[in-house]
Amino acid sequence: MKDRILAHMGSLLGGVVHNLNTPLMWVMGRAQLIQSRTERVESYRELSDEDLATFREKNTKDISSILEGAEKIDAILKGLGYKIQMVNEGYTxxxxxxxxxxxxxxxxxxxxxxxxxxxxxxxxxxxxxxxxxxxxxxxxxxxxxxxxxxxxxxxxxxxxxxxxxxxxxxxxxxxxxxxxxxxxxxxxxxxxxxxxxxxxxxxxxxxxxxxxxx
Amino acid sequence: MKDRILAHMGSLLGGVVHNLNTPLMWVMGRAQLIQSRTERVESYRELSDEDLATFREKNTKDISSILEGAEKIDAILKGLGYKIQMVNEGYTxxxxxxxxxxxxxxxxxxxxxxxxxxxxxxxxxxxxxxxxxxxxxxxxxxxxxxxxxxxxxxxxxxxxxxxxxxxxxxxxxxxxxxxxxxxxxxxxxxxxxxxxxxxxxxxxxxxxxxxxxx
Missing domain, CATH: 3.30.565.10 (Histidine kinase-like ATPase, C-terminal domain)
Known part of the structure; x- marks a missing residue:
């Protein structure tokens, strides 16, 4: 029975991987955007208050996306972890x-x-x-x-x-x-x-x- | 036989989740560090060249960690994806x-x-x-x-x-x-x-x- 559930989980793994991949792509993409902004940091001294505010807003949004993506991955891993633990330890x-x-x-x-x-x-x-x-x-x-x-x-x-x-x-x-x-x-x-x-x-x-x- | 391999994969899932969790923690931690630096962006105008360079270096390092963590997750998912595809499609x-x-x-x-x-x-x-x-x-x-x-x-x-x-x-x-x-x-x-x-x-x-x- 345990093997049957493990096989069921295995059969859904393709979907799990797919669901993990999507937020991972956000993480990677957004990190690159932040990096390109970081490289221009010397020019910030010339920015107006408004431009600095825009910069901060953009960076904050990208960081939020990274964290959101990471939390999505975390939630999937938690669900998976719960199931694995319950299956393997045969909770009663x-x-x-x-x-x-x-x-x-x-x-x-x-x-x-x-x-x-x-x-x-x-x-x-x-x-x-x-x-x-x-x-x-x-x-x-x-x-x-x-x-x-x-x-x-x-x-x-x-x-x-x-x-x-x-x-x-x-x-x-x-x-x-x-x-x-x-x-x-x-x-x-x-x-x-x-x-x-x-x-x-x-x-x-x-x-x-x-x-x-x- | 397919079920047997899926069960084997299922039995290793706990380890997979553990291996995915570690780089995920880097991603989350480093993103928070970058965020705290971003929030202080208005003060950058007063920074010396040297301090700006330090800022850039720190941010770049944290972004590298995020990307490295994401790539590690990606590599694990690719390995998993390969196995799932081969198992499910019964390659000959x-x-x-x-x-x-x-x-x-x-x-x-x-x-x-x-x-x-x-x-x-x-x-x-x-x-x-x-x-x-x-x-x-x-x-x-x-x-x-x-x-x-x-x-x-x-x-x-x-x-x-x-x-x-x-x-x-x-x-x-x-x-x-x-x-x-x-x-x-x-x-x-x-x-x-x-x-x-x-x-x-x-x-x-x-x-x-x-x-x-x-």
Whole structure:
């Protein structure tokens, strides 16, 4: 199961690298702009107050871009780090809100999730720990979301919410057929001993995961 | 086999994140230093030539650090990107020198490989393509190196070289026992139809991989 999640993470790595690359390009580009301004520093003595203010404004803006880019990279690395730690150390107590936030953030590395999917994510509920094997939970949640992504078209909506410790995953555009039902069942396999899981598609797919040990 | 490599990559991700974090901290720290200098720009008019030169020098140094950090991040992402592309697209033609370079770079994400292992890597040979399934090759090479790491202590030496299209992997400190031999054999499984593989431990472990279709 751990290998399965690692493979899932591996399969999203291409997206992770892509998402890291974009802010990295800002960092590099902006640093070069600041450098070209720094080289002209001797001429600043001749600048008017106004020009000096413009200089300061431009430099500050570029530095903000660098910091923003670096923070974006940092946020992605933090999400990745969270997942790696949870997978490798096989946590058995999971803070559900944080977990769902990190998981849905990580999924942004899947370009289909980022660009072709409307996301309605409601995690306003208060902090709630569940005694559950992280890998079993993650296998189920990412497996269900993957099944939705694979069996629906661009423009789909994915709903993720947490209410009183119950996780809801849904997609109004999704109907279960034999193949997708098997995929969902298969993903939930190891979680069934920790949770009551119900998949209904009378009005689009709605999966509820009620963890037993909250 | 693809899943196995993805799981291997996943297992090294913690190290990748760590290796990305360090240069990212430089970027953030140096950008803040430049910002604090930028804020004092109005006072530059009163600076002597010497002080201005010092200012320029400091800023330039910090910008170099930012660019250096960004390039380090870029290099790690490139290595990762290479591996992901090769794994996902299942390449069947591999440039051996580039492959070994990328593979050993990627292994630096394993902290034991980075800190506790002496590396003797000789890839001076000229460019050489082999017709071989990337995943089978990567499974074998990383599997052998992992077996060495698992069955030897800190301070081990790992030798990787390429001569006339033959890959040599070696570790003078390693003796094969039943468990490690099985690990090496298992890793090489899928490669055997593409290569003659010989593992000898009379003078430390020496594995040669002679690809059939160069």
């Amino acid at each position: 107590s999971v803070e559900l809100r944080e977990y769902l936030e990190m998981e849905t953030n990580f999924l942004l590395a899947d370009m289909r999730f980022k660009h072709d999917t409307k996301r309605e994510i409601q995690l306003n509920s208060r902090s709630r720990y569940a005694k559950v094997d992280y890998n079993a939970l993650s296998c189920a949640v990412t497996g269900i979301i993957n099944a939705i992504m694979d069996h629906t078209d661009k423009g789909r909506t994915i709903r993720v919410s947490l209410e009183n410790g119950i996780i809801h995953l849904g997609c109004p555009e999704m109907k279960l057929d034999d193949a997708s039902r098997r995929e969902v069942d298969d993903a939930c396999g190891a979680l069934r001993e920790h949770a009551d899981i119900c998949a209904d598609d009378t009005d689009g797919l709605q999966v509820t995961i009620a963890l037993k040990d909250l | 033609s591999v440039e051996l020198r580039e492959y070994l370079e990328m593979e050993t770079n990627f292994l630096l994400a394993d902290m034991r490989f980075k800190h506790d292992t002496k590396r003797e890597i000789q890839l001076n040979s000229r460019s050489r393509y082999a017709k071989v399934d990337y995943n089978a090759l990567s499974c074998a090479v990383t599997g052998i190196i992992n077996a060495i790491m698992d069955h030897t202590d800190k301070g081990r030496t790992i030798r990787v070289s390429l001569e006339n299209g033959i890959i040599h992997l070696g570790c003078p400190e390693m003796k094969l026992d039943d468990a490690s031999r099985r690990e090496v054999d298992d890793a090489c499984g899928a490669l055997r139809e593409h290569a003659d593989i010989c593992a000898d431990d009379t003078d430390g472990l020496q594995v040669t991989i002679a690809l059939k279709d160069l």
